Amino acid sequence: MEAFYSEREQLLTVVMGPALRDMGSGAGKMVDSRLNREYDVVEATVMAALTALYVGENLSLRPSIAEVLQIMGEKASLWISTIDSKSKGMPDL
Structure with a gap:
């Protein structure tokens, strides 16, 4: 549907x-x-x-929900590490 x-x-x-x-x-x-x-x-x-x-x-070209979740997880990990490094006064990755 x-x-x-x-x-x-x-x-x-x-x-x-x-x-x-x-x-x-x-x-x-x-x-x-x-x-x-x-x-x-x-x-x-x-x-x-x-x-x-x-x-x-x-x-047929749409990603599966598993692929969407994988991409979101990868991006979230990157964002979290970037935020964490900024909070510790480290330069951007």
Whole structure:
């Protein structure tokens, strides 16, 4: 079953896939405004790019949830080590 955007009478993948892929550094437009811009822009951009892969129109090209979780885990580890090194006064990796 595919998500459907009733206002445009289109599949959500048709609407959101291109929007996510074309946003470049505009990932902040997708982030909840209640965060008051208190988030890492790079993290938001990476997550938007990952989301774009997952909502692609071609089902066979979409990553599995296992692949998505693996990518998220790898990115989270990198972000955590970067934050940890900054908190210890070390230069960026």
